[in-house]
Amino acid sequence: MTNEPANNDDEQDPLQEILAQLMGGKGIEGIDAAALAKAAGLPNDPQLLQQMFAQFQTMMNSSSAEGPVNWQLAHDNARQAAAGDDPSVTPLQSREVDEALRLAELWLDPVTELPSTGLIGKAWSRAEWVEETLGTWKRLTEPVANSIAQALSTTLQEQLPEEMKSMMGGAGTALQNMGGALFGMQLGQAVGALAREVVxxxxIGVPLADLQMALLPANVTAFGAGLDLPEGEVRLFLALREAAHARLFVQVPWLRGHLLGAIEAYARGIHIDLSRMEELARDLDPSDSERIREALSQGVFMPQRTPAQDAALTKLETALALVEGWVDELTFEAAAQLPSAAALRETVRRRRATGGPAEHAFGSLVGLELRPRRLREAAALWAALKEQRGIAGRDAIWQHPDLLPTAEDLDDPTGFSARRELAEASDSEVDEALERLLDGGYDTPSDENPSGDNPSGPSDGK
Structure with missing residues (x-):
């Protein structure tokens, strides 16, 4: 028996050998691209799938990915998804958007104490929306992406035969990159699809672009199609909503961080169902393409919610509803002179309540749909606060997060002020008692009288 060196041409990369074992001897080349895309919630477009799968294989062979997720892959897929039928913004459209947002600022002045932002309104194409918002999408989804990448790496390594575990070496990072690549493709497709829906x-109620005010003319036109309303009225109503959002996020500095932080905290608590992934890795037969499609379509990579996550989601949805309810109420007040104001308000409410296909795709991706389920209750609460406290008193609620109404307050909007006054009175009594105690304002108990004198006072009655 001779100890001849191995032929370099016959050597197999450890990762390829691992994948070959897991995929029935075919390695990554044996993966069904259509099934993989179905698991990731991607469209069944053969040409698009071929391009994305080529990117996926390039990413798997690359060591330059930044962290477990290749965000360049997400960016490229988002741009591809948004690119179809994405006309460049014309000078006329830019002027129309600028004029609508300027007029919206003027109409909002009488209905809120929050001052104008001074922001310059912009008209964006869908591709520009992707570029302006992808950084925030990365911030919001990175915890989920890391969880998926780690879960996939852990599951695949646990499924390895004992004799192959010593061969892992640096392949663990590549396995994480596999999960990151899947997530990157999903995120890019979801963001690109959203770019075709948002106006x-x-x-979506969250400030995705930092301190900006913009409309997407192509999507505004699509929104108004079929409503049988003047396009100028539709544009102005949507500009009022955008300007109201901008005032809130600019003039209430803590609000953007509060919302984004709540979403990040929720995302960090999401976990992946490892048992489902282990079952797939154990039973997968690459020769049975129908079984692969069936297994992967069950959402193996989809995040699962825990009871703690459900509680966090309730708090987040309340905050989203309060933002949208305030914007809804102010927009309707400011647009009172528009004949179509009531119809447009109801159209927007239904659209926000149900969400579009892209919002549902994003919800499947991160286990969170950014829809204000209690928008109507929140709008009723803000209307009641205006009746009880006036415009200044209503808007003063945004001074601090501790002042915000709760989910219970949305159940009884008209009783919020009475409950808040009772709580404030109770707090005031506690503060007064504490202040008296610190100032020595309370009498010394008689049984602790150090002088031994008659506690009832001198005998002469003085």
Whole structure:
């Protein structure tokens, strides 16, 4: 028996050998691209799938990915998804958007104490929306992406035969990159699809672009199609909503961080169902393409919610509803002179309540749909506060997060002020008692009288 060196041409990369074992001897080349895309929630477009899978294989062979997720892959897929039928913004459209947002600022002045932002309104193409918002999408989804990448790496390594575990070496990082690549493709497709639906920078209720005010003319036109309303009225109503959002996020500095932080905290608590992934890795037969499609379509990579996550989601949805309810109420007040104001308000409410296909795709991706389920209750609460406290008193609620109404307050909007006054009175009594105690304002108990004198006072009655 001779100890001849191995032929370099016959050597197999450890990762390829691992994948070959897991995929029935075919390695990554044996993966069904269509099934993989179905698991990731991607469209069944053969040409698009071929391009994305080529990117996926390039990413798997690359060691330059930044962290477990290749965000360049997400960016490229988002741009591809948004690119179809994405006309450049014309000078006329830019002027129309600028005029609508300027007029919206003037109409908002009488209905809120929050001052104008001074922001310059912009008209964006869908591709520009992707570029302006992708950084925030990365911030919001990175915890989920890391969880998916780590879960995939852990599951695949646990499924390895004992004799192959010593061969892992640096392949663990590549396995994480596999999960990151899947997530990157999903995120890019979801963001690109959203770019074809949103009408402004704050359309989903979250400030995705930092301190900006913008409309997407192509999507505004699509929104108004079929409503049988003048396009100028539709544009102005949507501009009022965008300008109201901008005032809130600019003039209430803590609000953007509060919302984004709540979403990040929620995302960090999401976990992946490892048992489902282990079952797939154990039973997968690459020769049975129908079984692969069936297994992967069950959402193996989809995040699962825990009871703690459900509680966090309730708090987040309340905050989103309060933002959208305030914007809804102010927009309707400011647009009172528009004949179509009531119809447009109801159209927007239904659209926000149900969400579009892209919002549902994003919800499947991160286990969170950014829809204000209690928008109507929140709008009723803000209307009641205006009746009880006036415009200044209503808007003063935004001074601090501790002042915000709760989910219970949305159940009884008209009773919020009475409950708040009772709580404030109770707090005031506690503060007064504490102040008296610190100032020595309370009498010394008689049984602790150090002088031994008659506690009832001198006998002469003085």
């Amino acid at each position: 402004s920078s704050t359309d």
